[in-house]
Amino acid sequence: MSVSFQSYVKMKLVHLMVTADATHLQWMLKHRLLALGYTLVSGGTDNHLILVDLKPSGVDGARAQSVLDLASITLNKNSVPGDKSAIIPGGVRIGTPALTTRGFKQDDFVRIADFLDRWGLFGSSAALHPCAGLCQLAA
Numbered sequence: 001m002s003v004s005f006q007s008y009v010k011m012k013l014v015h016l017m018v019t020a021d022a023t024h025l026q027w028m029l030k031h032r033l034l035a036l037g038y039t040l041v042s043g044g045t046d047n048h049l050i051l052v053d054l055k056p057s058g059v060d061g062a063r064a065q066s067v068l069d070l071a072s073i074t075l076n077k078n079s080v081p082g083d084k085s086a087i088i089p090g091g092v093r094i095g096t097p098a099l100t101t102r103g104f105k106q107d108d109f110v111r112i113a114d115f116l117d118r119w120g121l122f123g124s125s126a127a128l129h130p131c132a133g134l135c136q137l138a139a
Contacts, residue, residue, distance in 0.1 A: 025109045026050065026096045032113035041080050041091065048097050053080045055090040062088045073115075074098075 001009075030050055033040060041051040052062060061077030068075055080091035082118065 023106065025100060025106060028106050029096065029109040029113055031095070032110045033116075036113060036117045048095055050094045050096070051078055051091055051092065053091045054078065055080065055082070060088045060090060061092045064092045 026048065030040065033050065033052060039053040039056055041053050054064060061080075065075060065077045075095075076093045077095040078091045079086050079089040082107050083090045094112075096109070098111070104112075
């Protein structure tokens with residue numbers, strides 16, 4: 001085997017390990033959200049995005065995005081099946097690559113789901129107050 005081919009194979013193996021690790025981390029977030037009772041569009045994901053349907057909680061994606069922006073946490077409002085408005089969609093999209101790039105580990109992905117749940121972001125309390133549980137954290 002040539003040195004350049006060996007180098008190429010080593011790089012491919014590194015890429016495969018990174019991809020497998022990222023997939024596992026996403027799996028952790030997905031299963032924690034499911035365990036907390038959230039509805040995921042298509043039951044999960046086949047890529048790096050998780051789409052959470054917030055309609056069962058009575059919260060819209062636009063409000064969820066705004067509330068988390070106050071805490072410097074970025075996710076995106078996203079339409080889900082049955083939505084009547086793209087301006088006030090019923091879901092949010094959570095991307096995992098940026099978290100992996102920042103060095104988040106398995107437990108961190110579980111904590112993300114717990115933070116969202118603890119802050120009441122996806123629960124009915126968020127619909128009642130524009131800053132949801134974040135106001136308590138700021139106090």
